[in-house]
Amino acid sequence: KAGVTQTPRYLIKTRGQQVTLSCSPISGHRSVSWYQQTPGQGLQFLFEYFSETQRNKGNFPGRFSGRQFSNSRSEMNVSTLELGDSALYLCASSPGIDTQYFGPGTRLTVL
């Protein structure tokens, strides 16, 4: 089976812009979770989707949003980018409440 794929792998944006990141889970996996990793805060949970429904959400402002499509692919969107949004964004898929399989991440730089 192909692993979790994320696109794009690298992205440079400027403050105030918005960005959309994409995640394709392992075939058959219905749960997709998103995480932010920064040197200062480490890994933090953003949100989880299961069968197109947001199942859980972390403590991030409303500028961070996501969605999941019927084929389980997921997107996350960050609006009005701030310098502090520069991070590695990781998604992970799992069949349900189970081991998570991580994608390679999207490295976002906000200038």
Place this chain on the structure above:
Amino acid sequence: KNEVEQSPQNLTAQEGEFITINCSYSVGISALHWLQQHPGGGIVSLFMLSSGKKKHGRLIATINIQEKHSSLHITASHPRDSAVYICAAHTDKLIFGTGTRLQVFP
């Protein structure tokens, strides 16, 4: 105080040494995850455990639910084990420790 604490933050070892990384948590969990992150960012899930002990090759993970403590052991460490090891408490979401950076020298 963080809900998930790891120690040590940094660890240096000679090839062949026995390694132990500790993780303590203060929240109620359904499971505890151990993850490995290599330079470049890719994360691999090593273990998910809710009780007792699991072993995979040279890696052993244990958890004591009563004491809210888990350990990851690496036997006969090798330079390819050099990575950041992260524990994560599984509540209704994953809460991560700050990671332990391990360097194993030949």
